[in-house]
Amino acid sequence: MSDSDALFELEPPAAETIGFAGLARLPLTELVAEDWAEALAPVEGQLRAVLDFLATEVAAGHEVLPSPSNVLRAFRQPLAGVRVLIVGQDPYPTPGHAVGLSFAVEGAIRPIPRSLANIYKELETDLGLPPRVHGDLSPWADQGVLLLNRVLSVRAGAAGSHRNKGWEAITAAAIGAVADRTSAAGGKAPMVVILWGKDAESVRRLLGSGAVIASAHPSPLSASRGFFGSRPFSRANQLLQEQGDGTVDWELPPLP
Template structure:
């Protein structure tokens, strides 16, 4: 999600449509994500089926699960091989209509933007001079190999952190380890920089195998002034990519510099 703190509201709306969770048995991972991600996540296939069963039970009990079923595994739809930056979130936005399966991102139509995302855009401008578009859709970053991954991939509407300890942490731990383990034919590491905002994200450091990180406080309004603002994450990421022989990320989102 976009905050290290509990959400300050509850949700009492209607339940979501009865769309099947696509990773329930007997679906094949290769039909749901990029082939290289399907290969590395094969060891947690049974766990994904168990998570799907738990989510279905919650939904039948009247809970609204976010994001929509087809977006839950969206972060794995772009190839693992193209990844060069990892930005770690906590869990999806619990506000209905916000969660899209990519950490910190929202749909193009969402207004106003979540406060954490506004803070990210403010720091983007301070750091790089880029003025972002009004849209909070970060898929242009994902298209460049920025993996926008939450540690937990689902949440109950209005209840931040409600799907912790359901098995998602093991799934995303395996994903992080796979990102960090990639090697070129000569044995050198494939370039990767991990952006870790807040304590939850920084908990993945042991899985990164020494990959360089950019760490600071979380962009939540409750913590951004305690080290996120002024941390220059975007330029620091690009410096670390160039040091590894990789191309920098173009952080523009359809805006003019």
């Protein structure tokens, strides 16, 4: 783990003790990486309001996913290091699944969600990489792949239950910040955006002229309507190379 990772990662026991209400009172720089704190400062009030809303959900007896320690996990890695943005919808509503990174689950979860299984199928078709039995996508995040849901929380067992509660403004600000970054040379920083499904497509207006790969969602309901065969991983690497930013190693370890 790098020094920057260690600096901004909340230890799970402490974060669980704090709870959502406690998170809402912490300085922004203790919730997210330093450059994310600067980027999200314009929506800091909305962020604190959403965290307070999550606290009221818990107080009312509802289980909120992911846990307080993971709800802002996508913003632990520095904004400056983002190379690929993959936009999801909202967290998995199954207890134990949501980990704060879109499409990912805890490494011990079996079986993995069907959308993720379809992502692995396409990864095998695209790059010849073997599907994994686990859903730990943190090796992608460590390489600058921002796995960001549009809505960062959900009530357990109720998919979409935290839409229109304030998260959309926060993630819109985050996506805009990624798109607006500049490189050391003064031009646009290298980046590729992967949009899967109509919800993800809604953020295209925030992306300017950046490189975008769009297709159907990997859900079993839509994967056969344009996700399979879209080759997002090889295309992302090609676009990164064209921007002078190398490639992402999309191969995950056999076990987390």
